[in-house]
Amino acid sequence: MSAMVPNKLLVLCMVIVTSLVCLSYSKCDFEGIFNFGDSNSDTGGFYAAFPAEKGPYGMTYFHKPSGRATDGRLIVDFLAQALGLPFLSPYLQSIGSDFRHGANFATLASTVLLPNTSLFVTGISPFSLAIQLNQMKEFKARVVELHEQETKLPNPDIFGKSIYTFYIGQNDFTSNLAAIGIGGVKEYLPQVVSQIGATIKELYELGGRTIMVLNLAPVGCYPSMLVELPHDSSDLDEFGCMVSYNNAVVDYNNMLKETLTKIRENLSDASVIYVDTSSVLLEMFRHPTSHGLQHGTRACCGYGGGDYNFNPRVYCGNTKELNGSTVTATACEDPYHYVSWDGIHATEAANKLTTLAILNGSYSDPPFPFHERCDLQPIG
Ligand SMILES: *[C@@H]1O[C@H](CO)[C@@H](O)[C@H](O)[C@H]1NC(C)=O
Ligand SMILES: *[C@@H]1O[C@H](CO)[C@@H](O)[C@H](O)[C@H]1NC(C)=O
Ligand SMILES: *[C@@H]1O[C@H](CO)[C@@H](O)[C@H](O)[C@H]1NC(C)=O
Ligand SMILES: *[C@@H]1O[C@H](CO)[C@@H](O)[C@H](O)[C@H]1NC(C)=O
Numbered sequence: 001m002s003a004m005v006p007n008k009l010l011v012l013c014m015v016i017v018t019s020l021v022c023l024s025y026s027k028c029d030f031e032g033i034f035n036f037g038d039s040n041s042d043t044g045g046f047y048a049a050f051p052a053e054k055g056p057y058g059m060t061y062f063h064k065p066s067g068r069a070t071d072g073r074l075i076v077d078f079l080a081q082a083l084g085l086p087f088l089s090p091y092l093q094s095i096g097s098d099f100r101h102g103a104n105f106a107t108l109a110s111t112v113l114l115p116n117t118s119l120f121v122t123g124i125s126p127f128s129l130a131i132q133l134n135q136m137k138e139f140k141a142r143v144v145e146l147h148e149q150e151t152k153l154p155n156p157d158i159f160g161k162s163i164y165t166f167y168i169g170q171n172d173f174t175s176n177l178a179a180i181g182i183g184g185v186k187e188y189l190p191q192v193v194s195q196i197g198a199t200i201k202e203l204y205e206l207g208g209r210t211i212m213v214l215n216l217a218p219v220g221c222y223p224s225m226l227v228e229l230p231h232d233s234s235d236l237d238e239f240g241c242m243v244s245y246n247n248a249v250v251d252y253n254n255m256l257k258e259t260l261t262k263i264r265e266n267l268s269d270a271s272v273i274y275v276d277t278s279s280v281l282l283e284m285f286r287h288p289t290s291h292g293l294q295h296g297t298r299a300c301c302g303y304g305g306g307d308y309n310f311n312p313r314v315y316c317g318n319t320k321e322l323n324g325s326t327v328t329a330t331a332c333e334d335p336y337h338y339v340s341w342d343g344i345h346a347t348e349a350a351n352k353l354t355t356l357a358i359l360n361g362s363y364s365d366p367p368f369p370f371h372e373r374c375d376l377q378p379i380g
Helices: 004-024 045-049 075-082 129-146 156-160 170-174 177-205 223-228 243-266 277-286 348-360
Strands: 032-037 102-104 162-167 210-214 271-275 295-299 319-322 325-328 338-340
Touching: 032 075, 032 129, 075 162, 075 348, 129 156, 129 177, 156 162, 162 177, 170 177, 170 243, 177 210, 177 243, 223 295, 243 271, 243 277, 277 295, 277 338, 277 348, 338 348
Parallel strands: 032 102, 032 162, 162 210, 210 271, 295 338
Antiparallel strands: 319 325
């Protein structure tokens, strides 16, 4: 009699497990994501290498710093969720990582071009795109060698079944702007674009067949840029964004788009996709209230800077002595009403709206509606 009870329990558990497996099943062409980028898509790589992050970063979703330069999830996080995949582990994170569905090579302050002293003076990550590509090659070699004995590595067939995302170039564009101006930066932007192109060709050689490049954001609307870059009021458009810098962004993006078009001709069995996330963000900066937001060019987390709530001497989360008084750059109470989190990076709210536009496919060239390739999961 007493032996019957455990048996019944066992059957019950098996039934529950079976139905859970059935419920969570979903179809997606993509079994992994490999991401290359900077702080806009770093899920903890930089802070794994150089631990330092403090609150209020992470306040909205993780409720603690998560290595991401925002209040919650990034575009790459929402994309993973929509495809039914776990958040991407940073390649540089030695504890708790799970690479069965891809890896993230992005780190805060990364550039496309080599971070050498003649081009970038300060504040640039050592993990530039060429390094990130080398890490990808090493990752693949280790997977091929070790996947049978390591539990957190994918099967080697993942490389052809993954989406490769790029969200990088912003630091190449912005980090020299104050010093050498738009004209100076424009001289090396063709190198930035051709380096992205060369990296795509190498990923193709590694087996990549779906490669998606997010373009450069409208940095002329960023609170940090509005405070730090020289401009006069005649350069501001009706939305409070700097026309000259945003025009330079458009020029760069056109160059990027053309380069991807040429590369696509040579890689006929691959999808090389340009995504105009810049237009999505620009629309949010211009008409925040049309998208459930309230503030365009005002940062949620910051101090001073008038309407911009940004002071380059006191970044979000920091406390400093300014003119004899101690000040702290704190977060707003409602980050979901802002486009800009800390003056430099987008909020989770903006990242979510941008991801919905990416998933829709109509901002992509060629159009790339994800629902044709995957049963998309809700990203609440
Ligand atoms: C820095 O990079 C640029 C562009 O790749 C190159 O022309 C220059 O020689 C490099 N400078 C140094 C000091 O390595
Ligand atoms: C395409 O391939 C041809 C032949 O290999 C090469 O000459 C050309 O430079 C390639 N174009 C691009 C954009 O990669
Ligand atoms: C500190 O003092 C300088 C010089 O008097 C002034 O330009 C600046 O606006 C002050 N900063 C703050 C945060 O009050
Ligand atoms: C993408 O957005 C457009 C414009 O809002 C809409 O008409 C279209 O149905 C959407 N497509 C998908 C696949 O959601």
